[in-house]
Amino acid sequence: MxxxxxxxxxxxxxxxxxxxxxxxxxxxxxxxxxxxxxxxxxxxxxxxxxxxxxxxxxxxxxxxxxxxxxxxxxxxxxxxxxxxxxxxxxxxxxxxxxxxxxxxxxxESSVFEPVDSRPTGDGQLTIGRLSLTPAQKLIIVALCEDALRRGNRGASSIPTSASAAARIGWPLTRFNRKLDNVCDRLSTWGVRGLHGGPDRLASTRKARLVEYALASRLVTPSDLALLDDEGAAEGKHTATQ
CATH class of the missing domain: 2.60.200.20 (Tumour Suppressor Smad4)
Structure with missing residues (x-):
């Protein structure tokens, strides 16, 4: 049955x-x-x-x-x-x-059980051999904030780049540059749908990044603390790393 x-x-x-x-x-x-x-x-x-x-x-x-x-x-x-x-x-x-x-x-019953895989944090997050700086992680949290705060299944909104940059106190140019960095690094490691170009809107790329970050547990509700004033200030200092 x-x-x-x-x-x-x-x-x-x-x-x-x-x-x-x-x-x-x-x-x-x-x-x-x-x-x-x-x-x-x-x-x-x-x-x-x-x-x-x-x-x-x-x-x-x-x-x-x-x-x-x-x-x-x-x-x-x-x-x-x-x-x-x-x-x-x-x-x-x-x-x-x-x-x-x-x-x-x-x-009700499953064919497979996944292996528990939890990232460990010491200021950097590692996926395989890929590490994200605190500033890069801060960008992802800003884009995923609504989904992380809801805490339940449903619909959430993705902020514009300008809104996300303002949320963490960065100039839009810096935010876009670091967003390019994150997408390029994840693309190099096989994450599809993050490459920019004339046939891919920036909003589409951000949506794919949000989906990937939530699905892979790249960010979790506990990371919302990074959006506090102190966390945002730390992100500013590391943005040029």
Whole structure:
């Protein structure tokens, strides 16, 4: 017998049937935000086949970031891609316009259990051999602030670069330069969707960075302390490192 699946969006829970296609988007079985014109009417579908549940991106423009609950596994679900749900809890993030959505998919029993992987902090955060300076981390926290403060699944907003720069007391030019740094370093280490260019808007790149940071637990609610006056001042001093 197949494991029971629960789709949870801000406390609104659904249990897809094994013989039907469950749709998620601006319309469908789970309506995330009927008023967001940037969100596909049908963006994700959940189906059951070969004794597994599958999530498929049926949209044409948006991608989704999918992670296990610990952040040890992460996948980028591009339009047309399909992924099996194998963990007890799977978290999905995607951005439409200036809004990032987060929902949770829970299985009654799972095929795999992720390995616990927790970063250790001594002033720097390491992902493999990649280290972020306090200033670089401060930028990411500023962009993820709304999602981190909400503390629950749902919708959060991504600030403009000007707003994020003002939040930490930096000139916009410095913020953009350090944001380029962060995106370039993560891109070098295989994180897709962060490269700039004429065909990629800055807002799209920031959205992907926010999704990745939340999914990989690159930042957590405890990092919000960095946005206090003392933390912001420290970030200013390290911005040229």
């Amino acid at each position: 197949s494991a029971r699946l629960v789709v949870d969006f801000v406390g609104e829970c659904h249990e897809p049937a094994t013989d039907e296609t469950f749709t998620i988007g601006r319309g469908g079985d789970l309506v995330l935000d009927a008023d967001n014109p940037f969100l596909h009417r049908h963006f994700l579908t959940i189906t059951h086949a070969r004794e597994l549940w599958w999530v498929t991106n049926v949209g044409s423009q948006l991608s989704a970031t999918i992670s296990d609950a610990s952040g040890a596994m992460q996948a980028w679900l591009a339009p047309g891609a399909t992924l099996p749900l194998v963990f007890a809890r799977t978290v999905v993030w995607f951005t439409a316009g200036a809004t990032t959505y987060e929902l949770e998919l829970s299985l």
